[in-house]
Amino acid sequence: MARELLGSLLVRRIGDQTLSGRIVETEAYKGLEDPASHAYKGDRGRAKIMFGEVGHAYVYFTYGNHFCVNVVAKDTKTPAGAVLLRALQPVEGVDVMAKNRGLAEPRDLASGPGKLTRALSIDRSFYGADLTVKGALYIAEGWVEPVERVGVSPRIGIKKAADRPWRFFLEPNVFVSRYRSRT
DNA sequence: CACCCGATTATCT
């Protein structure tokens, strides 16, 4: 699913305003067998949602400053799993995203998991939200085949299970995260 | 571009 989500559109509606971005970077997190996953310790706490319905949002707060958003994803035999959305290519409402971020440069607006939630005003109120139905936050229907290639690398910013190549990104693409991103 | 660091809080030991 981390691969499949590349190229699809994440949409945030606020009143009559629409903000959206094309997903250009993702990371896969498994459950009980993935030491880097928040679901590694089981069906409890904030990770509870990762054991729930696919297509729902797992939003968590980290480093005392940032929210990150995941899409719950797993097959029917797997108890838990999610895909972290790491970067967006801004599409609609770029001016509002710039305002939310206090920046003007499009490539810096959503090029990181904490940046994209700030750009789209995504916070813990979306914990558990169903991203498959058109609401305040959803993934649009009509997935478009990416024209870019899919690059693969180890996941970023983790220490446990850091060897697993479960980060996926479209390349060439200037909107992917650049901190500590080596391909 | 590479590396370093402080901010700030939920979660775990």
Added chain:
DNA sequence: GATAATCGGGTGT
């Protein structure tokens, strides 16, 4: 008390 699925600002090459 320590760590963390991060970011932005700083320094030095």
